[in-house]
Amino acid sequence: MSHDTAHGGDRSVAEKIDAATGQTIRSHEWDGITELNTPLPRWWINIFYATIIWSIGYWIVYPSWPLVSDYARGVIGYSSREDVSADLDAIKAFRAKQATGLEKASLEDIARTPDLRRVALAAGRAAFGDNCAPCHGAGGAGALGYPNINDDDWLWGGSLDAIHQTLTNGIRAAGNDKTRIGLMSAFGRDGVLKTDEVRAVANHLRTLAKLAPEKNYDQAKGAKIFADNCASCHGPQGNGSLEFGAPNLSDGIWLFGSNLADIIETVTNGRQGVMPAWGGRLDPVIIKALSVYVQSLGGGK
Amino acid sequence: MSVTGADDDGPLYASSKKVYPQKVTGPFRRMKWMILIFALGVYYLLPFVRWNRGPNLPDQAVLADLPNRRFYFFFIELWPQEVYYFTGLLVIAALALFLMNSIAGRIWCGYLCPQTVWTDLFLAVERFFEGDRRERIKRDEAPLNMDTIRRKVGKHAVWLLIAWWTGGAWVLYFADAPTLVRDLATFKAPAAAYLWIAILTFTTYTLAGIMREQVCIYMCPWPRIQAALTDDDALNVTYRYDRGEPRMSVKEAARAKSASQPAGDCVDCHQCVAVCPTGIDIRDGAQLSCIQCSLCIDACDNVMTKIGRPKGLIVYDTDGNVQRRIAGETPVYKPIRARTLIYAAIISIVGGAMLYQLATRSTAAISVLHERNPLFVRLTDGSVRNAYTIRVSNKRPENRSFAITVQGVPGAVLTVPEAAPTADYRAVVTVPPDTTREVRAFVTVPRDVPMQKSQSIVITASDLFAGEVVNASDHFMGP
Known part of the structure; x- marks a missing residue:
């Protein structure tokens, strides 16, 4: 390509004209292939130079070169980091405004008013994902020992106030004197019931929920043990009690499993599920939002 | 490989030669003036045309309402999810160019392109101040004098004025025009408006005043595509x-x-x-x-x-x-031939499809999202319930109430806890004007209905007063 370098002076070579286009032909040639002389417009290259000059202006105005311990900050002191913090501040201010809306309104008003409800559901969903999902699942589906929040079975009540109370003070939460406490005794371990008695009552419990019991189990014994030991909290029909957080034993919903072995384990060793108290850990406004969100999952009761 | 070459082929860059187009009269010139007056008239005045859409919506006939994500064109109101109409328009526009080209060449370039229209206008201004071709050439060759300077200053001032007005008209399509004009004049308009006016002033002045034919020859891709579109029968x-x-x-x-x-x-x-x-x-x-x-x-x-x-x-x-x-033969003219017929047919098909879609499009919409965690729950009475997030869109400027119902599984009942039931319907959702409302809905199937892992259902929103009905399909999951 060194032949192609133009360096002025002698123009003695006659200009060749391309017959088809009437344009002049540049004098270089590769194996008979020649090139039409179509110079770029001058302004084209001038715009290219202008962009170079523009870029110098950029260096001066905006942060550019890395230096040894710092960087060239530019004369207007622009910083993308500051843009981010300004955006974050704006979001904080926006949320603060929404928070005061939630703070002032009662739980019922929040659930009823579309604007407040929308904010509460959004905030509640985020807070649920951060704090509740590890036990209850991302959508509140629950797991063995962790209640499903989407159904209509509420251990301690599904009203907004009941949910708010549960969230604030937890269940069997250590060090909280307002926490919800219900005691399911370890009937077997503590020696109240013998092994065969536990088995009998466990079979009886399965019949309450319309599940098949073992053949030949002692029906009369099971029913009597239930009436003597369980009915005080779970009710004579096993319908449960919101007051003690005693589960309804007659529905199809089993927090700790419905197999005979699961039920025997429950009766033998008791169940003491714990939910932390979120009052003091979460912002009161967030707990309000969570209450509305949690109720929306199952529709409340 | 043999390489031969001379040392000097002249510069790689060439200064452009200034073109001094002479004034001309005739039918084509007259037609071009008429197109110019019509096109610029529409462009500059359209934002001020009013169109009554009721109390809750803007009354500007053509408006791209970016903050509220709506596009208004007379009786048409488009939501962002209907942007496919613009795809249809672009298909039609491309094919219209092809069709023009196969009938009579570069009609677009010669008569309709904004570059041509504004350049024509700028040339008219140049002639008004500096005279016709000969006079301008003479003036540019002669040393500068006060008269030339005065004329050139006048020309550039009017050019800038037109360019500024061009940018000013552009921003009026994005906000209420009369309000924005007042805000612009009192310096209360948003900075973006001034910035866009400045950008369009600059581009109009540069492209129509300074660059002119250079745009067509060097910057525009269309002349290059041209060669592929013309044929032996294109005029x-x-x-x-x-x-x-x-x-x-x-x-x-x-x-x-x-x-x-x-x-x-x-x-x-x-x-x-x-x-x-x-x-x-x-x-x-x-x-x-x-x-x-x-x-x-x-x-x-x-x-x-x-x-x-x-x-x-x-x-x-x-x-x-x-x-x-x-060769002594008779000339042949074939404006109607396979190529033009095919282009016209595709334009008609796409245009017809768009018109049909537009004429039959509903002013309501529903979308349904099945809750995935959990897919279903069993309730205390043994029934099975699925949860859905339902979005109902109301594209009309008034409150509308929709009854939400479900079909597909016997005994299934749809409820929306946050919407009070009425005497006739279990779930009635009221959607404010021109908005979308999102609600959580439950579909419950009683215990005694045989369950499958997944059954198809249709969720319907029916306008209680206007009678409009929209559907969405989803699934009901069971154990």
Whole structure:
């Protein structure tokens, strides 16, 4: 390509004209292939130079070169980091405004008013994902020992106030004197019931929920043990009690499993599920939002 | 490989030669003026046209409401999810270009392109201040004097004014025009408005005032695509060399004729070159730089009329026909042929589909999202329940109430806890004007209904008053 370098002076070579286009032909040639002389417009290259000059202006105005311990900050002191913090501040201010809306309104008003409800559901969903999902699942589906929040079975009540109370003070939460406490005794371990008695009552419990019991189990014994030991909290029909957080034993919903072995384990060793108290850990406004969100999952009761 | 070459081929860059298009009159020029007045009139005035849409919606006929994500065009209101209409418009626009091209060449470039329209306007201003071609050339060659400076300042001032007005009209399509005009005048308009006006002032002034034909020749991709779209039957602005050659003056022609020698009609007066806005010679044949504005036809026809020869030395024709005339055959014109019919057919199909879609489109919409965690729950009474997030869109400017119901599973009941049931319906959702409302809905199937893992359901929103019904399909999951 060194032949192609133009360096002025002698123009003695006659200009060749391309017959088809009437344009002049540049004098270089590769194996008979020649090139039409179509110079770029001058302004084209001038715009290219202008962009170079523009870029110098950029260096001066905006942060550019890395230096040894710092960087060239530019004369207007622009910083993308500051843009981010300004955006974050704006979001904080926006949320603060929404928070005061939630703070002032009662739980019922929040659930009823579309604007407040929308904010509460959004905030509640985020807070649920951060704090509740590890036990209850991302959508509140629950797991063995962790209640499903989407159904209509509420251990301690599904009203907004009941949910708010549960969230604030937890269940069997250590060090909280307002926490919800219900005691399911370890009937077997503590020696109240013998092994065969536990088995009998466990079979009886399965019949309450319309599940098949073992053949030949002692029906009369099971029913009597239930009436003597369980009915005080779970009710004579096993319908449960919101007051003690005693589960309804007659529905199809089993927090700790419905197999005979699961039920025997429950009766033998008791169940003491714990939910932390979120009052003091979460912002009161967030707990309000969570209450509305949690109720929306199952529709409340 | 053999490489040969000389040392000096001249510069790689060439300064552009200034073009001084001469004023011309004639039917094509008149038509171009009319298109210019119509196009610019629509562009500058359309934002001020009002269109009553009721109390809750803007009353501007054409408005791109970006903050609220709505596009209004007279009776049409588009939501962001309906942006496919613009895809249809783009398909039609592309095919319309193809169709124009296969019928009569670069109609777009010569008459309709904004670059052409604004350049025409800017040239008119230039002529008003600096005179016609000869005067301008003379003025530019002569040393600067006060008169020239005054005229040039006047020209650039009016150019900037037009350019500024162009940018000003542009921003009016994005906000309520009368309000924005007032805000702009009192410096209360948003910074973005001023910035866009500044950008469009700059581009209009530069492209229509300074760059002009350079845009068409070097910057625009369209002339390059052009070559692939033209064919033997497409009319183009054509110099009829069968009639024009050999060129000679009227006197020489008379002499040649009397000596029974061939004499062309072209008197080589260069009027076609003088009026050309891109500074080319149409007699060199079809070329990339020719935008086919037809002004050379007007110029040549004027000369032909003056010297008493028939018009149409430069004319819309095909090169094939010129060849045919030379061979003594009859010219062939085929505006209706496979290519044009196919383009027209596709335009009709796409346009028809869009019109049908527009005429039958509903002013409501529903979308349903099944809750995935958990897929279903069993309730205390043994029934199975699925949860859904339902979005109901109301595209009308008034409150509307929709009854939400479910079909597909026997015994299934749909409830929306946050919407109170009415005497007739279990779930009635009221959606405010021109918005979308999202609700959580439950579909419950009683215990005694046989369950499958997944069953198809249809969720329906029916407008209680207008009777409009929209559906969405989803699934009901069971154990």
